[in-house]
Amino acid sequence: MSRGALPKAVTGERVRLALVEARPGGLTTKELIAVTELSLYQVRNGIRWIREAAAAQHRTPLTWTRLGGWSFTDDLSAWIDFETHDVRISLSRLRLILTGTALPHQERLPDDQYAALVVQQLNSTIGLLDFLIRNAPQKQTGRGPRTRNLNIAAERGSSPLESSRKE
Known part of the structure; x- marks a missing residue:
């Protein structure tokens, strides 16, 4: 099959249909490449399209696990686990922006x-995302979420806003 430029919706629909056919199981990215005959780039674009549009349109939550790959599952705990996973990633990125750029910017x-x-x-956003993670339903493993309540400014001993006013 030609690996030319295909619209994101076309690659996305191919990936979505492959995942629908694989239900209740899932497919890894490599399996999606084989089944859809798309390139890695096209499969990734297809996943992105599903996440941007098709999952909500079809009311089929898309999840990913290391073992099962991508799937449309009806398992509520899988949805929550994936949501929590994605929120943790966003939280980590925002913390790095805060500590690596925003706070030094404000201090200078x-x-x-x-x-x-x-x-x-x-x-504020970090607090909200941390709240979501801390209040996610617990997994059956008995282990709680591995997050820490982090307000970077508070850890430094004072609010950056207060310290900037003192100077």
Whole structure:
């Protein structure tokens, strides 16, 4: 099959149909490549399209596990696990933006109102995402979520907004 440029919706629909046929199981990315005869890039674009549009349109939550790959499962715990996983990734990225860029920006330019706003909004968003993770239903393994309540500014001893006002 030609591996030319196909619209995202076309590759996405091929991937979606392959996953529907695999139900209740799932397919790994390599298996999706074999079944759909698409390239790795096209399969990834197809997954992205499913996540952006088709999953909500068809009311079929898309999940991924290391062992089972991508799937449309009816297992509520799989949905929650995947949601929590994705929220953890977003939380980690936001923490890195805060500690690696936003806080140093604010510390170097304490009168910069934009930097203060970014730090404030990142801390709010981090708090919200951390709240979601901490309040996700517990897995049957008995282990709780492996997150820590993190407000970067609080760990530094004071709010960046307060410290910028002192200087």
